Amino acid sequence: MDRATNPYTPNAGAPPRYLAGRRAEVEDFRVLLRRLSRGYTEQSVVVTGLRGVGKTVLLGQYQAVAADEDWVAIDAEVSKNTPFGPQLANLARRALLQVSPKARWGSRARIAAGVIKSFSLTVQPDGSLTGGLDVEAEHGRADTGNLNDDLADVFEALGAAARERDRGVVFLFDEVQFLSKAELEALIGAVHRTVQRQLPVTFAGAGLPQLPGLAGDAKSYAERLFKFPEIGPLPPEAAAEALVEPARAEGVTFAAAAVADVVRYTDGYPYFIQEFGRAVWDVAEGPTITADDARAAEALVEAELDSSFFRSRVQRSTPEELRYMRAMAELGAEAQKASDVAEVLGKASEQVAPLRARLISKGLLYTPRYGYAKFTVPQFDRFMNRYMALDDVPPA
Numbered sequence: 001m002d003r004a005t006n007p008y009t010p011n012a013g014a015p016p017r018y019l020a021g022r023r024a025e026v027e028d029f030r031v032l033l034r035r036l037s038r039g040y041t042e043q044s045v046v047v048t049g050l051r052g053v054g055k056t057v058l059l060g061q062y063q064a065v066a067a068d069e070d071w072v073a074i075d076a077e078v079s080k081n082t083p084f085g086p087q088l089a090n091l092a093r094r095a096l097l098q099v100s101p102k103a104r105w106g107s108r109a110r111i112a113a114g115v116i117k118s119f120s121l122t123v124q125p126d127g128s129l130t131g132g133l134d135v136e137a138e139h140g141r142a143d144t145g146n147l148n149d150d151l152a153d154v155f156e157a158l159g160a161a162a163r164e165r166d167r168g169v170v171f172l173f174d175e176v177q178f179l180s181k182a183e184l185e186a187l188i189g190a191v192h193r194t195v196q197r198q199l200p201v202t203f204a205g206a207g208l209p210q211l212p213g214l215a216g217d218a219k220s221y222a223e224r225l226f227k228f229p230e231i232g233p234l235p236p237e238a239a240a241e242a243l244v245e246p247a248r249a250e251g252v253t254f255a256a257a258a259v260a261d262v263v264r265y266t267d268g269y270p271y272f273i274q275e276f277g278r279a280v281w282d283v284a285e286g287p288t289i290t291a292d293d294a295r296a297a298e299a300l301v302e303a304e305l306d307s308s309f310f311r312s313r314v315q316r317s318t319p320e321e322l323r324y325m326r327a328m329a330e331l332g333a334e335a336q337k338a339s340d341v342a343e344v345l346g347k348a349s350e351q352v353a354p355l356r357a358r359l360i361s362k363g364l365l366y367t368p369r370y371g372y373a374k375f376t377v378p379q380f381d382r383f384m385n386r387y388m389a390l391d392d393v394p395p396a
């Protein structure tokens with residue numbers, strides 16, 4: 001069919017034409033904002049899930065809900081290469097300017113501007129982050145150089161400024177697992193402060209499934225401040241909708257057998273569904289997509305996944321890391337015991353522990369429970385098995 005009207009969105013973070021499932025999550029977020037607006041306390045959310053499951057898309061929905069509720073939503077992606085302090089200074093500055101334009105700053109907003117300026121100069125002394133903040137820095141606030149203390153000051157000042165305007169501020173952070181322990185601790189501590197002061201500022205986020213553990217290590221009270229709902233693959237009915245609905249809007253239908261094939265192949269993972277939808281649309285004559293079309297598309301989907309989605313995950317891995325993951329894949333998709341993987345490699349656990357730690361820090365593996373590791377990418381075991389043989393030199 002016409003590629004120009006292909007309605008599927010197999011791209012990272014791309015809002016799907018039809019958002020399947022996730023209604024409860026979106027509604028919970030609305031309730032969170034409404035409660036905070038009214039001065040009630042409520043646990044904030046950090047959504048967790050595997051790669052391609054729809055975390056970034058859900059954060060996008062949160063952003064829409066925030067706009068709908070007249071909250072200021074500031075979204076950002078955490079990265080190992082971006083220093084968090086300066087990033088936060090910039091985001092806080094943007095938040096304040098969106099809470100109210102400078103011409104209409106009240107006394108709280110002016111103080112907040114001074115606190116944010118003070119914070120900005122602390123994390124970036126050259127002053128390059130203070131644009132739009134032409135007030136005196138509030139000396140003695142947010143200027144200790146300890147992110148823990150300073151960020152709490154910033155959140156508190158922002159909260160007071162937001163409340164002055166009957167608004168709220170929510171920071172939406174993606175890839176939260178890439179925060180260092182100290183950074184995560186500071187963020188949780190800052191939210192703690194706003195909860196104590198009943199101020200309408202919070203942070204919600206998304207990241208890989210090791211997050212609840214990381215947060216608990218950083219601050220013991222994290223579990224009381226945050227919920228960590230895990231989003232998984234779509235259940236069969238929602239998976240079918242994710243496939244069928246975008247086509248239906250274009251006047252194209254699916255044979256039931258084709259839907260069943262796609263749901264089976266993708267295991268309900270949203271990214272795989274979008275990739276399959278796109279391929280089968282291009283292959284099919286239409287206006288009904290048949291089981292034959294689905295069968296013809298399957299090989300194309302697999303080639304596409306291998307060359308992009310999976311491939312990009314292994315590209316920056318060393319041969320030793322690849323061998324480790326291949327050994328894990330040998331054992332299957334489930335969480336694997338470190339000692340079992342070492343055994344496949346013919347090594348002692350201690351010998352390969354640094355490798356395992358590196359793969360976790362790169363976000364390729366996570367530890368669902370002590371001593372076990374699992375792939376963060378769905379169906380990665382199958383890919384590794386296709387990619388190289390156990391005793392092979394890994395492909396370049």
Ligand SMILES: Nc1ncnc2c1ncn2[C@@H]1O[C@H](COP(=O)(O)OP(=O)(O)OP(=O)(O)O)[C@@H](O)[C@H]1O
Pocket residue numbers: 009010011012013014015016018019020021022049050051052053054055056057058242270271272274
């Ligand atoms: N609820 C949904 N219904 C239909 N398609 C969806 C849904 N959620 C996400 N998608 C699609 O799935 C793909 C992956 O979504 P997204 O980028 O949000 O995943 P992610 O969990 O953030 O992945 P990663 O961990 O790699 O960042 C996108 O192509 C998106 O269009």
Ligand SMILES: [Mg+2]
Pocket residue numbers: 012013055056057174
């Ligand atoms: Mg994402």
